[in-house]
Amino acid sequence: MSELLSVSHLRVSFRLDKATTIEAVKGVSFTVSAGETLAIxxxxxxxxxVTALAIMGLLPKENSNVxxxxxxxxxxxxxxxxxxxxxxTLRGSDIAMIFQDPMSSLNPLFTVGDQIAEVLVTHHxxxxxxxxxxxxxxxxxxxxxxxxxxxxxxxxxxxxxQQQRGMIAMAMAGEPKLLIADxxxxxxxxxxxxxxxxxxxxxxxxxxxxxxxISHDLAVVGEIADRVIVMRHGEIRETGTVADIFxxxxxxxxxxxxxxxxxxDHRPRRLAVIDDFLEGKPPAIALxxxxxxxxGAGETAIAPILEVRNLSKHFEFREGLFGKRLLKAVxxxxxxxxxxxxxxxxxxxxxxxxTVGLTxxxxxxxxxxxxxxxxxxxxxxSAREQMPYKRRIQIIFxxxxxxxxxxxxxxxxxxxxxxxHGIGANEREREALARTLLDKVGLPALTLxxxxxxxxxxxxxxxxxxxxxxxxxDVLICDESVSxxxxxxxxxxxxxxxxLRDEFGMSYLFISHDLAVVKYIADxxxxxxxxxxxxxxxxxxxxxxxxxxxxxxxxRAIPRGYAHKTLVAS
Amino acid sequence: xSAFLLRRLWQMVPTLFGVILLVFVLFNFVGGDPAYLLAGKxxxxxxxxxxxxxxxxxxxxxxxxxxxxxxxxxxxxxxxxSTNEPVSQIIAxxxxxxxxxxxxxxVIETVLAILIAVLVAYVRSSLTDRAIMVxxxxxxxxxxxxxxxxxxxxxxxxxxWFPVQGWGESLRENLLKYAALPVLxxxxxxxxxxxxxxxxxxxxEVNQDYVRTARAKGLDENTVMLKHVLRNxxxxxxxxLMAYLPALLIGHFLIERFFSIPGIGREVIMAVERSxxxxxxxxxxxxxxxxxxxxxxxxxxYKAVDPRVKLQ
Numbered sequence: 047m048s049e050l051l052s053v054s055h056l057r058v059s060f061r062l063d064k065a066t067t068i069e070a071v072k073g074v075s076f077t078v079s080a081g082e083t084l085a086i087x088x089x090x091x092x093x094x095x096v097t098a099l100a101i102m103g104l105l106p107k108e109n110s111n112v113x114x115x116x117x118x119x120x121x122x123x124x125x126x127x128x129x130x131x132x133x134x135t136l137r138g139s140d141i142a143m144i145f146q147d148p149m150s151s152l153n154p155l156f157t158v159g160d161q162i163a164e165v166l167v168t169h170h171x172x173x174x175x176x177x178x179x180x181x182x183x184x185x186x187x188x189x190x191x192x193x194x195x196x197x198x199x200x201x202x203x204x205x206x207x208q209q210q211r212g213m214i215a216m217a218m219a220g221e222p223k224l225l226i227a228d229x230x231x232x233x234x235x236x237x238x239x240x241x242x243x244x245x246x247x248x249x250x251x252x253x254x255x256x257x258x259x260i261s262h263d264l265a266v267v268g269e270i271a272d273r274v275i276v277m278r279h280g281e282i283r284e285t286g287t288v289a290d291i292f293x294x295x296x297x298x299x300x301x302x303x304x305x306x307x308x309x310x311d312h313r314p315r316r317l318a319v320i321d322d323f324l325e326g327k328p329p330a331i332a333l334x335x336x337x338x339x340x341x342g343a344g345e346t347a348i349a350p351i352l353e354v355r356n357l358s359k360h361f362e363f364r365e366g367l368f369g370k371r372l373l374k375a376v377x378x379x380x381x382x383x384x385x386x387x388x389x390x391x392x393x394x395x396x397x398x399x400x401t402v403g404l405t406x407x408x409x410x411x412x413x414x415x416x417x418x419x420x421x422x423x424x425x426x427x428s429a430r431e432q433m434p435y436k437r438r439i440q441i442i443f444x445x446x447x448x449x450x451x452x453x454x455x456x457x458x459x460x461x462x463x464x465x466x467h468g469i470g471a472n473e474r475e476r477e478a479l480a481r482t483l484l485d486k487v488g489l490p491a492l493t494l495x496x497x498x499x500x501x502x503x504x505x506x507x508x509x510x511x512x513x514x515x516x517x518x519x520d521v522l523i524c525d526e527s528v529s530x531x532x533x534x535x536x537x538x539x540x541x542x543x544x545x546l547r548d549e550f551g552m553s554y555l556f557i558s559h560d561l562a563v564v565k566y567i568a569d570x571x572x573x574x575x576x577x578x579x580x581x582x583x584x585x586x587x588x589x590x591x592x593x594x595x596x597x598x599x600x601x602r603a604i605p606r607g608y609a610h611k612t613l614v615a616s
Numbered sequence: 617x618s619a620f621l622l623r624r625l626w627q628m629v630p631t632l633f634g635v636i637l638l639v640f641v642l643f644n645f646v647g648g649d650p651a652y653l654l655a656g657k658x659x660x661x662x663x664x665x666x667x668x669x670x671x672x673x674x675x676x677x678x679x680x681x682x683x684x685x686x687x688x689x690x691x692x693x694x695x696x697x698s699t700n701e702p703v704s705q706i707i708a709x710x711x712x713x714x715x716x717x718x719x720x721x722x723v724i725e726t727v728l729a730i731l732i733a734v735l736v737a738y739v740r741s742s743l744t745d746r747a748i749m750v751x752x753x754x755x756x757x758x759x760x761x762x763x764x765x766x767x768x769x770x771x772x773x774x775x776x777w778f779p780v781q782g783w784g785e786s787l788r789e790n791l792l793k794y795a796a797l798p799v800l801x802x803x804x805x806x807x808x809x810x811x812x813x814x815x816x817x818x819x820x821e822v823n824q825d826y827v828r829t830a831r832a833k834g835l836d837e838n839t840v841m842l843k844h845v846l847r848n849x850x851x852x853x854x855x856x857l858m859a860y861l862p863a864l865l866i867g868h869f870l871i872e873r874f875f876s877i878p879g880i881g882r883e884v885i886m887a888v889e890r891s892x893x894x895x896x897x898x899x900x901x902x903x904x905x906x907x908x909x910x911x912x913x914x915x916x917x918y919k920a921v922d923p924r925v926k927l928q
Contacts, residue, residue: 104831108741130837138834150825154924155847165833200923216833 050224050256051078051101051120051141057113058096058105067111070096072280078224083250083257085271085288087264087303089532090503093280094260098226101125102143103133139169142217146229148209152201158212159185159197165219184215188245206395207238211245218249225250226258231266235394235559236603243270243605262532264303268292268607276300292608298323306537308566310589310604316544317537317566350382350418351553352406352439352521357415359398359405375401377577379415381570383521388547388554390568390585392561392600398577399557403523406555407441408432419521437467440514444526446506450498456509457494460484460516467517483512487542504535511542515550523555528563540567561604565589573597620927624915628908635904636688640681643893649673650697650893684897693898698890703898706883713783714867714879717795721802722864726857729807730846733814737822738841748811755808763801764874772797781876798871813856817849824848850921858914862906866899 058071071093078084088094099105101118103125118125120136145151153161162184163177172180178197185193188211201209210230217225227246231239247270250257261267267274267288274291276284276299284297295301302323308314359376376398383389393399404410406417408424417424419435427435443449450459460480461473470476481491487508498506507527514522524543528536544567547554558564564571564585571588573581573596581594592598651667668674672683687693693703736745772780778797784790821827822845830844867881880899887895918925 102832104828134834134836136834137832143832145825145829147825151829153826153830153844153848155922156844164835168834168839202924213829216829220834 048080049077049121050080051118051258053077053097053101053119054117056097056100056116056118058093058100058116059111059113061109061111070280071100074277074280074282076275076282076285078256078258080223080256081250081254082272083247083259083270085259085261085267085274086277087261087267087274088277089262089534091279092277094277095228096280097277098143098228098258098260101226102137102141103128103130104137104143135169138165138217138222139220140222141224141226142220142222143226143228144210144213144217144230147233148206148213149201149233151213152209154201157198157200158204158209158215162197162212162216162219165216169220181215181219184218185212187218188212188215188249189241190215205238206234207241210234210238210242214242214245214249218253221253222255224256224258226260228260229262230259232262236561236605237394237599239266239605240603246270263605264292264533265307265605265607269605276303288608298326303533306533308537308540308562310562310565310606313566313586316541319537319541320534348384348386351385351420352383352555353416353418353421354382354402354406355380355416355418357402357405357417358413359401359410360413374577376405379574379577379579381572381579381582383553383555385520385553386547386551387570388556388568390564390571391555391557391574392559392564392571393574394559394600396576397574399559399574400525402574403441403525403555403557407439407523409441433467437463437469437517438519439521439523440517440519441523441525442507442510442514442527444529446503446510446530447498449510450506450513452498455495455497456484459498459509459513460494463513464516469517480512480516483515486515486546487512488538502535504531504538507531507535507539508542511539511546515546518550519552521553521555523557525557526559527556529558529560536563543567561589561600573600617927621912624912628912631908632688632901632904635901636685637681639897639900640684643897644677644680650891687897688901693894696887696892696895698886698892703894706895707880707898707902710867710878710880710883711865713790713877714872714881715864716787716790717798717802717871717877717879718864718868720791720795720799721806722857722860724799725803725806725810726853728803729810729814730853732807732811733818734841734846736811737815737818737845738837740819740822749815752808752812755804756812758805760801760805760870763805764870767797767801768874771800781874783875783877794875794877798875798877802868802871810856814849814853817852818845820852821845821848847921851918854914854917854921858910858917861910862903865903865906 054075056071056074057069059067059069061067070091074093074097076084086094086097096105100112100116105112112126116126120140125133125136152158156164159178159181162181163172163174166172166177166180167174170177182193182197185197190196190208190211196204196208201212204212213230225246230246231242234242243266246257246259249255257270259267259270271288274284274286274288275282276291276297278299283299284291284295286296290296291300292304295304299320302318302320305318305323306320308317357376357379358374361373361375363371363373379398379402381389391399391402401410405412406424412425415425419439422435424432424435424439454462457477457480460483461476464470464476464479470479477494480494484491484493489505489508489512493501493509498509501509507530510527527543528539531539540563543554546552554567556564556567565588568585571583571585572579573588573594575596581588581592581597583593588597589601592601650671651664651673672680675683691704695702696706699706732748736748739745768780772778778800779794781794783794826848827840827845830840835844865880866884867879869881869885871877872879872881883895884899886892887899915925915927919927
């Protein structure tokens with residue numbers, strides 16, 4: 047195989063302010079051969095995306111610096127230091143790139159067809175008329191139905207999957223020899239992710255192009271890659287064929303990544319965390335394998351703490367002069383949450399799962415139905431009556447960056463709810479309580495005086511958990527609470543939630559799109575689709591024997607990594 | 617679309633009625649007795665009483681409000697109390713000269729500000745960027761009066777490039793000769809804050825993901841900035857620009873005063889000074905109507921620029 051791209055000793059640093067410079071990529075070397083799929087795997091901050099941008103010459107020019115001695119060669123020709131004018135002729139033609147979030151990566155004000163045609167006009171000197179015609183053919187190739195009509199639509203009029211297909215069509219327009227795909231499926235639902243993976247694979251085979259697939263998800267990588275590079279903190283930890291990486295990982299970090307994600311075939315007592323591996327004490331497989339007993343199956347003895355009956359939330363939109371359109375975000379949803387148990391609520395984006403959580407909290411006004419908390423209907427209470435119950439149900443949101451007030455120090459974030467609900471006799475007692483909570487979620491007492499921006503995503507989510515716990519709630523609603531976190535951090539937070547539930551006997555409503563995470567943490571799983579619960583069963587049963595077609599579809603779409611691929615192939 | 621237009625036009629009726637009511641209340645209960653104001657110092661009760669009768673002030677409030685509404689609907693606000701000139705004629709003859717100065721200022725200022733903003737956004741955090749930003753801050757901090765005095769003294773009187781002041785008969789003469797210096801000074805004083813504002817609008821867009829996509833396609837920087845970035849930045853720019861438009865109706869007092877331009881700005885100030893209620897009422901109502909119409913136009917313009925906007 048001929049070598050297309052050769053990166054050697056690549057070092058990239060970013061100047062944050064006059065005093066601080068961070069090294070994002072610290073001497074990375076690898077090659078990409080024609081026709082192969084190379085995956086770069088790493089968590090946030092590993093430098094994988096920065097490496098891709100450096101190859102494309104797309105690093106922000108104001109504050110980034112590629113160190114002397116770095117080299118990026120494309121078919122033998124050095125790209126670093128090449129004038130922008132010459133780089134431009136490669137970008138979008140020989141090397142094309144697709145990104146994580148197709149919605150924001152497409153210009154909202156131009157039609158999809160025109161954005162594809164623009165590549166052809168730029169690189170192939172086509173007329174706009176010819177280019178638009180070719181764009182339709184490309185949309186057809188990437189599997190968009192009715193491509194002639196869709197080409198005239200704007201990005202917001204397409205679904206997420208179609209937007210990413212549009213991005214891929216745009217990348218294909220220049221007939222690239224290398225496609226760099228930077229987390230192309232992370233923002234998409236699992237079923238759509240599966241389609242995009244298959245599409246890229248098909249295009250690669252058909253066009254004989256190479257693919258550099260960047261991802262945080264080893265399971266995805268296992269399905270698509272020929273070779274894998276594992277990166278951490280700007281360095282390459284391990285390089286190998288996909289078989290080596292998955293069956294004989296050499297590096298402790300690679301081993302850790304493989305173990306951290308909740309497995310689908312069994313239910314470990316605890317999840318492994320990265321530090322266990324890096325400190326050279328991998329948790330005994332026995333402990334890993336030891337099944338956590340599933341509770342809740344068929345038990346009726348435990349009194350429900352929360353009972354949701356026929357809950358509906360409809361949104362009305364105006365249409366025409368007098369017309370109205372109804373969106374049934376949540377329609378006739380019923381379930382019970384037994385005391386001390388975890389109910390998982392899974393569904394894809396737009397299924398209404400988050401709306402359920404928000405409506406229970408009365409952050410949305412319910413259209414119909416009842417939410418019984420120890421038998422009392424929360425939805426009909428006056429504000430005063432509801433006050434004590436507000437304390438007893440707390441919610442943790444998805445995005446720990448957006449859900450903590452950036453102008454409050456962590457101390458205020460923790461103390462404010464306690465003050466409102468009169469927890470602790472005085473300020474001193476409350477502070478002591480806050481310190482205990484921080485200790486519980488594994489953060490030092492010093493945290494109290496710091497602002498949210500001083501913490502990483504995982505730490506911030508711990509702060510959000512501590513805030514929820516500060517009110518000593520009985521029910522905790524976790525709305526995609528671990529979805530924005532790296533796998534290793536996700537494992538830590540899941541372990542923490544598990545411990546807290548055992549210690550305080552809390553009940554969780556755990557909302558997530560990630561079936562593996564829900565299987566790990568939930569006793570009972572509800573599958574939601576288009577505002578309705580289509581299936582409800584004990585966690586183990588639903589994965590072993592899904593009843594509803596939608597559930598089966600969802601389970602089939604989960605990437606299962608290399609082992610699964612070889613299993614299917616044989 | 618037509619449903620949207622109908623709904624919006626229909627909504628203007630109660631809004632306008634609210635404005636009418638507010639103006640009516642303000643003038644009747646806060647403005648003082650117009651009869652006293654009109655009669656002046658040498659007035660006796662009989663004179664005042666006859667003026668009150670003439671103005672209809674002895675009628676019930678309902679009748680007076682009815683008269684006011686009729687004035688608004690027929691666009692006939694009667695005559696000025698101080699000059700006896702019909703209000704409609706005052707507005708019709710004075711608005712022209714004001715617009716001859718203000719429209720060129722607005723157009724030149726906007727186009728120039730956008731161009732400079734794109735340029736400094738492109739070379740952001742460079743020396744050029746910082747120098748232009750400092751210059752803008754300085755330019756903003758100096759009063760318009762200083763610009764006018766220096767402009768008239770240096771450019772018009774000493775260099776003789778422009779007439780110091782005055783106004784002619786034909787549009788061509790006014791536009792090219794008399795309006796030139798006021799426009800120049802108006803642009804000079806107004807452009808700085810716009811450059812700063814538009815620069816931030818553009819910088820907000822420069823870091824968006826779609827800009828990275830545009831570069832990854834291999835587009836050149838001109839296309840990236842002028843096609844992809846600018847079109848997105850136009851949305852907040854339009855908001856800013858349209859919000860200013862109703863102010864065109866009240867002219868620009870300082871410029872008109874110093875350059876002896878017979879514009880509406882002077883009339884507005886004089887009407888307020890003399891408590892010339894018919895003129896003030898007419899201007900207030902017209903500005904209110906202009907604001908509503910321009911808001912509607914703004915929404916239509918958003919729709920033209922941004923396909924995501926839904927007119928409902």
